[in-house]
Amino acid sequence: MREVAVIGIGVTQFGELWDHSFRQVGIQAGLEAVYDANLSGSEIDAMYIGNMSSGRFIDQHHIGALIADYSGMASHNVPSTRIEAAGASGSLAFRQGVMAVASGMHDVVVVGGAEKMTDVSDDQSNFILNSAADQQWESMMGATFASLHAMIARRYMHEGYATREQIASVAVKNHLHGAMNPKAQFQRAIKLDAVLRSPIVADPLTMFDCSPISDGAAAVVLCPLEKAYEYTDNPVKVLGTGQASDTLALYQRDDICSFNATKVATRMALEIADVTINDIDLVEVHDDYTISELLALEDMGFFPRGKAGEAVESGETEITGSIPVNTSGGLKARGNPIGATGVAQIVEIVAQLRGDADKRQVKDASVGMAQSIGGTGSTAVISILGAI
Amino acid sequence: MTVARFWRDIPSRYNLYGTRCDSCDKVYFPVRHICPGCRRSSIGRMQRHRLSGKGRVHSFSVVHDAPPHMSSLKPYAVAIVEMDEGVKVTGQLVDVDIGEIDIGMGVEAVLRKIGEEGQDGIIHYGFKFAPRLD
Ligand SMILES: [Zn+2]
Numbered sequence: 001m002r003e004v005a006v007i008g009i010g011v012t013q014f015g016e017l018w019d020h021s022f023r024q025v026g027i028q029a030g031l032e033a034v035y036d037a038n039l040s041g042s043e044i045d046a047m048y049i050g051n052m053s054s055g056r057f058i059d060q061h062h063i064g065a066l067i068a069d070y071s072g073m074a075s076h077n078v079p080s081t082r083i084e085a086a087g088a089s090g091s092l093a094f095r096q097g098v099m100a101v102a103s104g105m106h107d108v109v110v111v112g113g114a115e116k117m118t119d120v121s122d123d124q125s126n127f128i129l130n131s132a133a134d135q136q137w138e139s140m141m142g143a144t145f146a147s148l149h150a151m152i153a154r155r156y157m158h159e160g161y162a163t164r165e166q167i168a169s170v171a172v173k174n175h176l177h178g179a180m181n182p183k184a185q186f187q188r189a190i191k192l193d194a195v196l197r198s199p200i201v202a203d204p205l206t207m208f209d210c211s212p213i214s215d216g217a218a219a220v221v222l223c224p225l226e227k228a229y230e231y232t233d234n235p236v237k238v239l240g241t242g243q244a245s246d247t248l249a250l251y252q253r254d255d256i257c258s259f260n261a262t263k264v265a266t267r268m269a270l271e272i273a274d275v276t277i278n279d280i281d282l283v284e285v286h287d288d289y290t291i292s293e294l295l296a297l298e299d300m301g302f303f304p305r306g307k308a309g310e311a312v313e314s315g316e317t318e319i320t321g322s323i324p325v326n327t328s329g330g331l332k333a334r335g336n337p338i339g340a341t342g343v344a345q346i347v348e349i350v351a352q353l354r355g356d357a358d359k360r361q362v363k364d365a366s367v368g369m370a371q372s373i374g375g376t377g378s379t380a381v382i383s384i385l386g387a388i
Numbered sequence: 389m390t391v392a393r394f395w396r397d398i399p400s401r402y403n404l405y406g407t408r409c410d411s412c413d414k415v416y417f418p419v420r421h422i423c424p425g426c427r428r429s430s431i432g433r434m435q436r437h438r439l440s441g442k443g444r445v446h447s448f449s450v451v452h453d454a455p456p457h458m459s460s461l462k463p464y465a466v467a468i469v470e471m472d473e474g475v476k477v478t479g480q481l482v483d484v485d486i487g488e489i490d491i492g493m494g495v496e497a498v499l500r501k502i503g504e505e506g507q508d509g510i511i512h513y514g515f516k517f518a519p520r521l522d
Contacts, residue, residue, distance in 0.1 A: 127455040136397065137418060140503065141514070142451065142458060142466045142480040150449035151468055158447070158491050203450035203463075251468045251476040256447065 001102040005228035005235035006385065008037025008221035009347040014335030015185040017215040022058050022116035023070045029217035029340070030071050030112050037221040038231050044073060045106040047080040048097045050090030050113035051339035056128045058119050067112060084339075086132035087288055089113065091342025091372030091381035094220065095241045098383075101222050113343035114217035125213045129338075132375045134249035146210055147202035148250050148376050149289040154204055156257045162294055162309025164204060168195040169313045170290035171208045174326050177319060178333025180359040185214055185335030195290075209290040214335035218343035220350065235388060236350045239275065239367070242268030242382040250376040259377030262299035266371070269382040273367075277301040280384075281365040282352055283323065284345035286373040287330040296371050297325065300382075319362055327352060327360045345370035346383060353387040394512050399436075401514035404497055406475065408437035415439070415473040441497035442520060443471035448481060448489055457503065465489055469517055483518040494520035 010032025012025050020028075026049075034041060047068055055061045068080035083093040090113030097111035117125050126146075130139040133148055143151075153167055172192050178184040195208040228235035242265035250256055270276065277300065285296035297308040302323055311317055317325035328334045328348040331341055349368035351357045366387045373380055397418065399405040406417035410433035411426040417439060423430035448467035451458070458464070465481040467489075481489060482500060495517040502514040 123456050126453065130455065138478050141478045142454075142461075142464060142502070143478050144451055144454060144466075146453065147449040147451045147466050151447040151466075154449065155447035155491070199452070200450075201453040203452065205449075249478070251478045253476075256468065 002104055003225035004098050004101045004222055004238040005225040006220050006238065006346065006350050007223055007228050007232045007235050008033040008035070008039070009219070009350050010036060011183055011218040011344050011347045012216050013183050014214050014216035014337060014340075014344070016118045018118065020215065022054060022060065022114060023066065025116065025215060025217040026067050026112060026114040027071050029114070029219040030067070030110060033110065033219035033221050039108065039221065041072060042076060043108045044076070044078055044110055045108050046100055047073065047078055047110045047112065048093040048100070049080065049082045049339070050093035050111075050342055051082055052084060052086055052089045052115060053128050053131070053338070054116070057125070058116050067114070085379045086374035087286060087338055088342055088372045088374035088379045088381045089339045090218065091345065091370065091383060092243065092379070094343055094346055094383060095243055095381055097222050098238050098241055101224055107223055107227065109222045110219060111222060111343060112217060112219040113340040115337035115339040116215050117213045117337060118215050122213055138249050138251070144202060146205060146289065149291055150202035150205045152250070152256050152295070152376070153289070153291040156291060156294070157204070159257060159306070161257060161306035164196070165192060166309030166313045167290050167294065168192055168209065169309070170287060170293045171195045171332055173312055173318055174287060174330040174332040177327050177360060178329025181329050181334055184329040184333050185212055186329070186333045205289060205291070211288045211331035211336035214337040216335055216337035216340045216344070218340045218347050220343060220346050234354045236353045237386045237388055239384040239386045240269040240271070240273030241384070242266060242272070244268070244380050246378050248375065248378050257295065258305070259295055259299050259373065259380060261377050261380035262296060262371060262373070262382070265380040265382040266300045269384050273384040273386075275367060275384065279367050280323070280369045281367050282327060282349070282362045283325055283369045283371065284328060284330070284348055285325060285371045287326060287332050288336060288373070290332070292373065293325065293330070300369075300371060319360060324362045327357065327362060342370070342372040342381065345372060346385070349385050353385060391510060402499060404439040404441055404477075404515060406437050406439055407434045409433065410435055415475045417471070417475045417477050439475070439477075440472050441515070443469040443477070443495060445481070445489065445491055445493045445495060446470040446476060447491060450486055467495070467517060469495055480516040481518070482516045496520045
């Protein structure tokens, strides 16, 4: 298999982009990535687009062709494929792109991710998000997506793995990072009290424990490592990826305080990358809810079971800490346009490894990792990237 | 949810029918046609198995932000219940003061209205969980 490099990145502002359509945000991120890679456009061999639910958010399916068309690729007849795995749609599109280049099937591949969520009401949007869970045996029984995470959080506290305050401190830390990211949906720091006292969504989780409803897009350009310097002088190498599935419904798991798919995908990616968890300098994780970040950090092996909350609370996961987590602000503060999220994680890691992350820059960052989840741990995707 | 889609699940929704693998004795809910543990050797050996309906609260949440079709109920409690057979099930908790719910609480399945279909008002029934008296 060929080694693969990321040669271009692009990301839009995340947030409630009332004046932007799905097409506009999708194209904007893609063009930014293509310009960043110094491509004219005609070099592009294939496109993979992560998107969860455009059919229900904007009544539009066939996103692959739509994005190819409006980015000017239809005249070149570039193959374009839409990838869906709920919250992991973007990271899975990235993995498909990496596989396409690694296999030798394609040379230059654009991976995009986009979601336009604010064209429907917040109620409708949450209803659509519930379909990432088991529609028949969770959603229909009254469980919302937030309440499934709330049940994880309650059991996690019951087991003594973290306090309520430690769980909430994830939001405080991610807002601190988001305040340094000009593309983030929320760019202001918040206090612990604000998290605990914001309106209850699904007890014990409040509004500030939940990632927001967002519009936005992100894109990266991939090519074989051996050709990367033809386009750019700062390529970043894809060291390894992993992917794993688990039961669709949370209740089907023996242990709801851990996502086994994260563990399996992490092992797979570390093995391919030939690094250990101690070699990782920074990580973007899927904090769709605050509790999810603690599970991620323990399942990936950064902290033993029941120790992640303490670590977040003590500042170990801040930009200046021993393992910076979600320097972008994460899903919580950067925003969570579902299909774009996994690709935006890669954009952040690449920016950090190139040394382009400005105020958020992690010192001497050479190996970065991203973890992305679909549903309640039903799909996990891990990507590891390295500076050259 | 359409009537047909609901109707197909009625044995599980009304009477908590799941399956038991004849090969390893593990019980599943809802119905599965292949045992994830035994896979090939479970084919043709999955037996219909009715759950006792009794179990304990494994975890729960009180839902304040609910989708439109559930909003008349809020705040309402939802739980993952560990059934006596070892399998877990998700359902609402009813006939209980929300402040009284706790992990480990004994509950049993009761048949209730779980939803309504559009303008025609077709009512769907299914199980919820209420505190167990014994
Ligand atoms: Zn079996």
